Amino acid sequence: MKLLMDTGKMQVMVSREPTEKKDQNGRQKMERDTGRPMWSTQVFIQDGEGGDVILVTTAGARPDVTVGQIVSLVKLEALPWATNGRSGVAYRAESISSASIQSVKNAS
Numbered sequence: 001m002k003l004l005m006d007t008g009k010m011q012v013m014v015s016r017e018p019t020e021k022k023d024q025n026g027r028q029k030m031e032r033d034t035g036r037p038m039w040s041t042q043v044f045i046q047d048g049e050g051g052d053v054i055l056v057t058t059a060g061a062r063p064d065v066t067v068g069q070i071v072s073l074v075k076l077e078a079l080p081w082a083t084n085g086r087s088g089v090a091y092r093a094e095s096i097s098s099a100s101i102q103s104v105k106n107a108s
Contacts, residue, residue, distance in 0.1 A: 075095075
């Protein structure tokens with residue numbers, strides 16, 4: 001089951017440049033099925049209730065976004081995890097790209 005998040009009414013801003021997602025040996029992780037490189041981008045996501053900083057993983061080309069830029073997340077998925085007594089939520093998106101002016105106005 002996929003837990004897709006509706007970000008249509010949220011404002012998303014890049015808060016840290018995309019970086020290589022690394023494995024335990026310090027090498028860039030690759031997507032299992034496709035072999036595409038994986039990237040982590042920290043964003044601040046806000047709606048009418050407040051906001052949170054989350055780390056979003058994407059695969060493929062390095063996202064062409066910069067700190068402070070308003071962006072769109074395509075197919076943002078929440079991935080709950082639990083291991084060794086710890087748990088949390090990881091986030092993955094199909095892509096991160098510059099938001100159009102129209103989509104930012106609709107988020108208000």
